[in-house]
Amino acid sequence: MFGVGKYEAPAKDRLYQRLARRLFEELAAGTYAIGDRLPAERELAIDYGASRPAVREALIALEVQGFIEVRVGSGAYVCRLPGQGEEPGFAITAFELTEARIMFEGEAAALAAVQITDAEVDHLDALVEAMTTENLLVEVTEVADRDFHMAIAKATRNAGVVRTIEDLWHLRSTSPECALLHAKARDAKVRPVVAEHAAIVDALRARDAAGARAAMRAHLTSVMDHLLFRTEEMAMEEARRALATTRQRYGGGAHA
Structure with missing residues (x-):
């Protein structure tokens, strides 16, 4: 210990x-x-x-x-032991990234609610439908999900907001700790929750800034819960399979 x-x-x-x-x-x-x-x-x-x-x-x-x-x-x-004088290093984690997204994307959604056009709302509807289709694919993809969040950023009409949210999405794949957890999530078949995205669109359609902020925050708060639950669920399922294989190998067909 x-x-x-x-x-x-x-x-x-x-x-x-x-x-x-x-x-x-x-x-x-x-x-x-x-x-x-x-x-x-x-x-x-x-x-x-x-x-x-x-x-x-x-x-x-x-x-x-x-x-x-x-x-x-x-x-x-x-796998290996620390070398003499070596110190642990820390990159941005998925938790930290999600916290930042809650802060920035929540406010971006509120700002977009008072700027967004009907055509942009229609585009978001189409992206929600695209997520539904992508979720049926065997290979997990995040194309529609990313496009959805970037479309809201662009609807703010603020280049600084767009750049910030682009950078946050970039970190998902470039921060080693973020990339590793998201890779594990993809292996566990974690997919975007369509209903959460639809709720954001509903608030934007109503030009409800407070509602859009709340819907975006609720969605992003649940993101990590989904990631952690599904990766843990996958580990438990693999453990059950390993146990079943062991029982079959050593005890299968045996009678007391």
Whole structure:
């Protein structure tokens, strides 16, 4: 288990960073060897007195730096140990990105509500329909989803808003920690929730700025919940399959 004593981390660190640093220090101290399996996510959450989402972010931060590998249905395994003088690095996480999107895109939706044209509302309706179609495809795609959010940004008639939201979407694929979680989500078949996007369009159609802000914030707040739930659900399903295979291999057909 973990070293004795209260862990003191820099006050500027977020919770997941403190957890990642604690694990990093355990690796550097030799608590775990290459190939060792770390305690289960639930156990880490209890040991740290933290939420499972925070633990998951910490594991992702270490995974993108190559210290551990998270194997679906099996757990997190040590891949390499920190070198002398090496420090953990942190990129923008999916949680941080979503927080920023809630701030900027919520206000963008409110501004768009008083600027948007009927033609732009019709275009958003078409994009919601495109999401419905894309959700039926085997391969997960986010084309209509991205176009939807960018269309609202453009409806603000503010180039600064458009550039900011473009940059936020760019971070989804360029920040290693964001990209990793979204890749896991795609593997788990996480798709845009059509009803949430339709609610945003309804508020924009009514030129309801407060309603558009609330609908956008509600949608983005649920995004991470969906990502975490589905990736966890996928891991549980893989674990069930592995257990079933083991039972079939060693106990199948046996009678007491």
